[in-house]
Amino acid sequence: MPSFQDIIFKLKQYWAERGCIIQEPYDVEVGAGTMCPETFLRVLGPQPYRVAYVQPSRRPADGRYGDNPNRLYKHSQLQVILKPSPADVIEQYLGSLEAIGIDLRVHDIKFEEDNWEAPTLGAWGIGWQVMLDGLEITQFTYFQQCGGIDLDVVPAELTYGLERLTAFLQVKDSVYDIDWTPPLAGQHCASGAETGHEQQPAGSTGAGEGGFTYRQVRYLDELQYSVYNFEMADIPTLWKLFDLHEGEASRLLKLYDPKAPDKQRFPLLPAYDQVLKCSNLFNTLDARAAISVTERVGVIQRVRKLAVGVAQAWADQQLAQPVEPPAEEVVSR
Amino acid sequence: MNLPFLLEIGTEEIPDWMIPGALENLRLLFEKLEIPHETVTLDATPRRLVMRAEGLPVRQADREERVQGPAKSAPPQAVAGFARKQGTKPEDLAVETTAKGEYYVFIKKVEGRRTKDILAEGLPGVVLQLYFPKTMYWTGKGGPRFIRPIRWLVALLGDEIVPFEIAGVRSGALTSGHRRLGAGEIVVTTADYEQRLRDHYVILSAEERRNKIVNELAGVRFKPDAALLDTLVYLTEYPAPITGSFDAQFLELPEEVLITVMRHHQKYFSVEDAEGRLAPQFVAVMNIPSDPHGFVRRGNERVLRARFNDARFFWETDQKKKLADRVADLAHVTFQAKLGSYLEKTERMKALARQLGGGRHAVRAAELSKCDLTTELVKEFTELQGVVGGLYARVQGEPEAVWQAIYDHYKPESMEDSIPRNRTGQIMALADKLDTLRGCFAVGLIPSGSRDPFALRRAAQGVVKIIVEGKLAEVDLADYLGAGEAALAEFLQDRIRYYFKDIRGFAYDEVNAAMAAGWSRLVDLETRLSRVQMLRPTPDFEPLAASFKRIRNILEQAKFDEAGEVDESLLEAGPEQALYDEYRHIAGQPIESVISRLRPKVDLFFDKVLVNAPDARVRRNRLTLLNTLRAEFSKVADFSEIVTHS
Numbered sequence: 001m002p003s004f005q006d007i008i009f010k011l012k013q014y015w016a017e018r019g020c021i022i023q024e025p026y027d028v029e030v031g032a033g034t035m036c037p038e039t040f041l042r043v044l045g046p047q048p049y050r051v052a053y054v055q056p057s058r059r060p061a062d063g064r065y066g067d068n069p070n071r072l073y074k075h076s077q078l079q080v081i082l083k084p085s086p087a088d089v090i091e092q093y094l095g096s097l098e099a100i101g102i103d104l105r106v107h108d109i110k111f112e113e114d115n116w117e118a119p120t121l122g123a124w125g126i127g128w129q130v131m132l133d134g135l136e137i138t139q140f141t142y143f144q145q146c147g148g149i150d151l152d153v154v155p156a157e158l159t160y161g162l163e164r165l166t167a168f169l170q171v172k173d174s175v176y177d178i179d180w181t182p183p184l185a186g187q188h189c190a191s192g193a194e195t196g197h198e199q200q201p202a203g204s205t206g207a208g209e210g211g212f213t214y215r216q217v218r219y220l221d222e223l224q225y226s227v228y229n230f231e232m233a234d235i236p237t238l239w240k241l242f243d244l245h246e247g248e249a250s251r252l253l254k255l256y257d258p259k260a261p262d263k264q265r266f267p268l269l270p271a272y273d274q275v276l277k278c279s280n281l282f283n284t285l286d287a288r289a290a291i292s293v294t295e296r297v298g299v300i301q302r303v304r305k306l307a308v309g310v311a312q313a314w315a316d317q318q319l320a321q322p323v324e325p326p327a328e329e330v331v332s333r
Numbered sequence: 334m335n336l337p338f339l340l341e342i343g344t345e346e347i348p349d350w351m352i353p354g355a356l357e358n359l360r361l362l363f364e365k366l367e368i369p370h371e372t373v374t375l376d377a378t379p380r381r382l383v384m385r386a387e388g389l390p391v392r393q394a395d396r397e398e399r400v401q402g403p404a405k406s407a408p409p410q411a412v413a414g415f416a417r418k419q420g421t422k423p424e425d426l427a428v429e430t431t432a433k434g435e436y437y438v439f440i441k442k443v444e445g446r447r448t449k450d451i452l453a454e455g456l457p458g459v460v461l462q463l464y465f466p467k468t469m470y471w472t473g474k475g476g477p478r479f480i481r482p483i484r485w486l487v488a489l490l491g492d493e494i495v496p497f498e499i500a501g502v503r504s505g506a507l508t509s510g511h512r513r514l515g516a517g518e519i520v521v522t523t524a525d526y527e528q529r530l531r532d533h534y535v536i537l538s539a540e541e542r543r544n545k546i547v548n549e550l551a552g553v554r555f556k557p558d559a560a561l562l563d564t565l566v567y568l569t570e571y572p573a574p575i576t577g578s579f580d581a582q583f584l585e586l587p588e589e590v591l592i593t594v595m596r597h598h599q600k601y602f603s604v605e606d607a608e609g610r611l612a613p614q615f616v617a618v619m620n621i622p623s624d625p626h627g628f629v630r631r632g633n634e635r636v637l638r639a640r641f642n643d644a645r646f647f648w649e650t651d652q653k654k655k656l657a658d659r660v661a662d663l664a665h666v667t668f669q670a671k672l673g674s675y676l677e678k679t680e681r682m683k684a685l686a687r688q689l690g691g692g693r694h695a696v697r698a699a700e701l702s703k704c705d706l707t708t709e710l711v712k713e714f715t716e717l718q719g720v721v722g723g724l725y726a727r728v729q730g731e732p733e734a735v736w737q738a739i740y741d742h743y744k745p746e747s748m749e750d751s752i753p754r755n756r757t758g759q760i761m762a763l764a765d766k767l768d769t770l771r772g773c774f775a776v777g778l779i780p781s782g783s784r785d786p787f788a789l790r791r792a793a794q795g796v797v798k799i800i801v802e803g804k805l806a807e808v809d810l811a812d813y814l815g816a817g818e819a820a821l822a823e824f825l826q827d828r829i830r831y832y833f834k835d836i837r838g839f840a841y842d843e844v845n846a847a848m849a850a851g852w853s854r855l856v857d858l859e860t861r862l863s864r865v866q867m868l869r870p871t872p873d874f875e876p877l878a879a880s881f882k883r884i885r886n887i888l889e890q891a892k893f894d895e896a897g898e899v900d901e902s903l904l905e906a907g908p909e910q911a912l913y914d915e916y917r918h919i920a921g922q923p924i925e926s927v928i929s930r931l932r933p934k935v936d937l938f939f940d941k942v943l944v945n946a947p948d949a950r951v952r953r954n955r956l957t958l959l960n961t962l963r964a965e966f967s968k969v970a971d972f973s974e975i976v977t978h979s
Contacts, residue, residue: 068646070639085471087484090345094512104513108619108629110568111379113348115467126469126481128346133632134599134617142469142482154471168632173639289665297670 004166004180004214007100008054011078011160014099015052018092020080023053028273029280032057032118033079033159037272040121043083043143044311045318046152052080054162058280060287063226066219069174070164073225074218078160085142085156093140093158097132101169108133116141120279120300122148122308125157137165147311163214176215184210229287238290242281246302249274253309258316268314275306335388336448336491337523338370342460343485343509346379349567351480353377355463359384362459368393368448376537378570380509382463383537385523389490393445402426402437412437452495456488460499472500485509489523511535511570514621534571534622542566546618550574555602555616564600569620576604577634581613583641586648589720590710594640597716599633647709655729656722659704666706669787671776675703678768685764690807694757698738699764701726705739719743738762745795748836752799759803766792766799767813774817774824793828797855801832806856826852833862842976843869849971861969868925869975873932878975880935881966884959885973887944893956896964903954908937916962924969931966 002010012022026036033039033055042049055077063073082089090111094104111128116139118124127141139159143151163175172178252271257263282299285291291299340363347355356375359382363373371388402415405428416423419439426437465480477483477500488495488504497504507518508526510533521529527537536542543566553576565572583591588611595601595615604614617633624630663676672678682699689695705711705722714721723740731739734757741753742762753759769792773779780789800808814821829852833839839862847862868874888894904910912934919927944959946952966972 068643070643084473085482087482090512091517105621106624106626106628107632108617108621108624109512110620111346112568113346113350126467133629134601134636135632142471144469150474152474154469154473168635171631171635173635173642292665296667 001170001179002101002166003170003182003211004162004178006182007166007169008076008078008162010100011096012052012054014096015050015080018050020050020052020082023051025053025055028276029058030055030276031059031279031283033077034118034123034157035121035276035279036079037269039079039081039157040123040146040307041269041272041311041314042081043146043151043155043157044149044315047083047318048153049081049083049155052078054078058225058283060225060229060280060284063222063229063287065226066176066215066222069176072163072175072218073222073229076162078158078162080158080160081155082158083155084153089156090140093130093138096158097137100165102132111140114139120303120307121146122304122311127157132168135164135168137161137168147315148308149311149315176213176219178214180212180214180217182211229284233284233288235285235288235290238281238285238288242278242285242299245274245277245281246306249278249306249310253306253313256313256317258313263317264320266313266317268310268317272310272314275303275310278303278306335371336391337489338384338386338389338452339487339489339521339523339526340384340456341485341487341508341526342382342483343487344380344382344479344483345481347377347382347480347567349379349564351465352379352382352567355382355465355480356384358464359459362462366451366455366459368451377539377567378535378537378542379568380512380570381535385526389448390445391491392447393451395445396443398441398443400439400441401429402439405435405437407437415439449490449493449495452488452490453497456495456504457497457499460486476500487521487526489521491523511620514571536571539566542569542572546572546574550616553616554605554607554612556605558596558602561596561600561602565618568600569618571620571622572618573622573624574616574618575624575630575633576614576616577630577637578614579634579637579641583645584611584613586641586645587724589717589724590644590648590714591641593714593717594644595637597714598640599637601633601637643713644710647713651708651710651725652728656701656704656725656731657729659707660700662707663703666703669772669778671778672772675706678772679703681768681772682761682764685768685813686760688812689760689763689805691757691760691764694732694734695738695760695764697731698735698742698757698761701731701735702739702742702761702765734758745798746791748794748798748832752795752802756803759799759805763796763799763805763808766796770796770821770824771813771815771817774821775815777817779817779820779824789824790828793825794832796825797828797832800855801859804856806854808856809854811853822853829855829858833859839866840869842974843970846970846972846974849974850967850969864925865970868928871928873928875975875977877928877932877935878972879977880932880939881963881972882975882977883939884963888956888960888963891956893960895957895960897957897960899958899961900950900954903951904958905942905951908934908941909955909958912938912962913958916958916965920965924966935962 016022023038026038030036033053036053036055038051038053042051056074057077058074060073062071064071086092094109098104110131112131114127114129116125116127123143123146125141125143127139129136130138130140137160141157143155143157145151163178166178167175170178249271252267256266256268260266282303356377360373360375363384368389370386372386374385376383400419403411409423412423412426415437416426416439419441421439426439428435429438461477461479468478468480470476470478471482483500483502485507486499486502486504487506487508488497489506494506495504506520506522508521508530510516510519510530515533515535519529519533530537536545543562546562546565591611592603595603599617602616604612604616606612615637619629660676660679663679664674666675668675668678679700679702682702683696686695686699702722705718705725708721708725710721711718719742720740723736726736726739734755737755738753738758738761741758742765744750744753744762753762769787770789773787773789778787799805810825826848829848830844833844834841843862843865847858847865850861852858899913901913904913915930915934919930942955944952944955946955
C-alpha cells in the first residue's frame, strides 16, 4: 500500500522518465496548479515544454476546520504539462496510474466530458474528468486559450488530486487518515503496490509504527486557516493589500514597452506574482463574505484584466527570445 | 461488382450526448458524395464513429458528353479544327439536326471515376464537416477542428484502403481495441471488422450494449431511466452493470438528495424494494466485462458513502440556520448583474405574488423561496434548488402550503413536467417567472436564435402552462409586461401559440383566430379556443368564416374602422334590412346558437347588396353595418383568420 509520498515519488519518477522537468511547488499562494507561471505562462508561445510539479492549492472557501473528511482548504495537485500534447497522451496517462499500482484491467476507468474554464485567467480548454471506480481522480484538459490568447501549440494538462488518489489506494474514508509516510520500522510490503491495495480493513487508521498520517501533518493548517479565513481575517486590511498588489502589477504593466530592444529584462514574472496575490486575496475576501454583489463582478474583472495583461505582454516578450526548434510532429503514424 | 465500404473515425473519448447526432450527420454528409450504395449502417462507441455501406460500385457509370461543333455547312478547315480540338478526326464526328439546322457533334465518352478516388477526395471533408456543438484544435493554431483529437482512421472499400489524411493521421486498415483489454493496433477487413473489435472487448452496436446492460440486470429492481441508460451506452465500449449497496442509515436523508447524488453525480441507477421504496442499493455500469475481485463495486460504494456523508453533513449544518434567518444573506447572491441580488428579486416576487391574488402563504413562500441558494446542500447540488428549500421549510415547521410551494416553484421544468401542486405554489412560481421575464426584457436581455442564457423560453412556457392548467382565470398577462412591453408581449404570444398548437393540438388558424380576439387572459382564451374547435365541423362555420374574411377585406380596402351607429333610415328594404334586423335580434347571444341564423342573412346580403354604393352616405352606412357585425361576432375569435377551403 503506497503512502502519500510514495505516490508522489512514483508519479514524479514516471513523468521524469517521459521527459518532464520536475519542478518544486511555486512559492506564491495559488488556487490551482494551473495558475503557476509554469503552466499559465509556459503554455503561451510556440516553445515546447514539459513539466510536472506538486502544487499545494489554496481555496479559502473550501476550508472546513479539519472536520470534513473530503474537503480541504489546501489540497495537493500533481500538475503535468505536456506541450505539445503527444499523440499517445492518454496511454501515457493511463501508464502513470499503473505505475502507482492500479491494475486497469480490473478497475473501471471512464473519461467523462468536462471542459475547463477559468474566467479570471481568460483561459479555457476541452477535456474530461477521469473517473476511477466512480471517483474523479484527474482533470484532463487540452488548453485552447490562455490569457485570452489562442494557443499556438496545444498542451495537455493533467491535474491529479493527490489526496483522493491516495485515499482510494489506501482504502481510507477520510483524507486525514491516509498515511503520509510508510511505517518507519514495519515492513512496507512491496506487493501492496500491485493489486492488493484493498487488504487493509476499511476504517483502519494510523500510519503504523513511527509513520505519519495526513492528520498529523496537515490538521492544524486546516483548522487555523479556516478560523482565519472565515472569522479573523481583517477585511479592511485585505482590501488594502489587494489594492497595493493590484497597483504594483498594473504599474509594471503600464511600463512594459513591446518595442524596447531589451524587453527580455522586463520583470513580467514579478508582475505576475502580484496578480497571484490579488487572486488569493480575492478568494479570502470571498470566503469572508466581504464582497457584495455589486462589487463581485467588478473585482473579478480587475483580476482578469491583470492576468490577461501579463499573458499578452509575456507572449510578446517571448518573441524577443531565440525560439527553440518546433516540436516534432504532433501525430506520427 | 459491388463493394462493401467501411469508415471508422478513431478518436479520444467523445461526449456521450453528442454521438447520436454526429452519426446522423455523418450519413447526410456521405449521401452528398452521391455514390450509389445499398444499405448504410451507423455505429459508435466513445472512441469511434463508424459508417458501413454495402453495394458501392467499383466505378461510377460511364457517361456521354455532347460537344456541339460547327454547322454542317461550315468550311472543312473549321470542321477539321473542331475535330482536332476534341482530339478526334472529322470522319468520327456525328451530325445532328437541331431546330437551327444540321451541326457537327462530337460525342465524348467520359469514363466513370473510380469510387475509391471519389472517396479519397471526399472523405476528409465529410469527417471535418461533421457538426459538433463545441470543437477543439490539437495540432496547433489553425489546425483542423474536431470534437476530440482524431487518432486513427480506417477506410476500406472492398479489400483496398481508401487513402487520405486528416491532421497528420493516414487512413489504413488498423483499428484499436478496448483501452486496456484490447490491442492498440488490430488489422481489420470489411468482413471481420465487428468481430475483430469484439475479440478486443469492443461491442460496436449501441443497441447490443444497451441490451447487455439491461439483460444482465434481470431480477434487479432498478428504476428505469432511458436518458441515463443512453449516457452509459455511449460512455462504454464493453459495459457490464454491477450492483452495490450503501448503509441503510442514509435512507433517513431525503430521497430527492439520495437520488440526485446517485443519478447526476455518479451516473447510478437507483434501486427499489418490492413496495417501490428506495432500497439501499445502486447499479453502476462499468467499462469492463466483470469485477472478479469486487474492486469496482467497493470503490463505487466508497465514493457513494463519501458523497452521502457530505450530503448528511450539509443537511445537518444547514439546519443550524433557518431559512427565515437567511433572507438577508440573499443580498450577497447575484441574480443578474443588471437586476441586482436575490434579495431584491425576493422583494419583487412578494409584490407580484400579492398582485396575482396570493394570500399570506404565497407571500411567505416567495420570501423564503430563494433562501436555499445560501445553503451548503444547494451549493453542492444546484439541481436541487427549490426542492431543498421545500424540504428545509417542512422540517422548520412552515405550513404545508408554504413548503410545497417552495419545493415546486421551479416547476414546470419542461413541457412534460407538471405544474406546482397547490395554488400557493402556482402563484409563487408565476411570480418568480414573470419577474425574471419582465426584468430581463426591461434591460434588453432578450433571447435571440438559439441563445437563451437565462432560459426565458422555459420561463415563458412555464407561465403559460401554469395559468392554463392551474386555471388562474383572473390573471391578465397584459398587466405584467413591464418596461419591455412590446417585445415581451410578442415573446409570450409565440409561447402561447406554441402551447395551444403543438402541445394541445389546436389547429394553427383556430389559435390565430382566438388570439386575435384577445391573447392575454389564457383561461378565457382556452375556453374560446374550445368553442371554435366545436364550431368548426358545423355546416355554417366555414361559409361564415369566408364571409368574415370578405368583410375584413372590404373594410381594409375602404380603410374603414369607425365605430359609429347604423343609420336605420338609410337601410334598403330587403337583404340589408333583413341582415340588420337579424343582427338586432341575436346580438349578445352566444355565437353557437346564432350561427345558423346569421349565415343565410350574410350570404344573401353579399349576393344582392352592393356595399360600394354610389351614394357616399349609404356606402358609409353599409361599412358601418359590416363593422358592427364584425365587432359583435368576433368576441370569441376573429373568424376571418380561419383558413377556409371554399
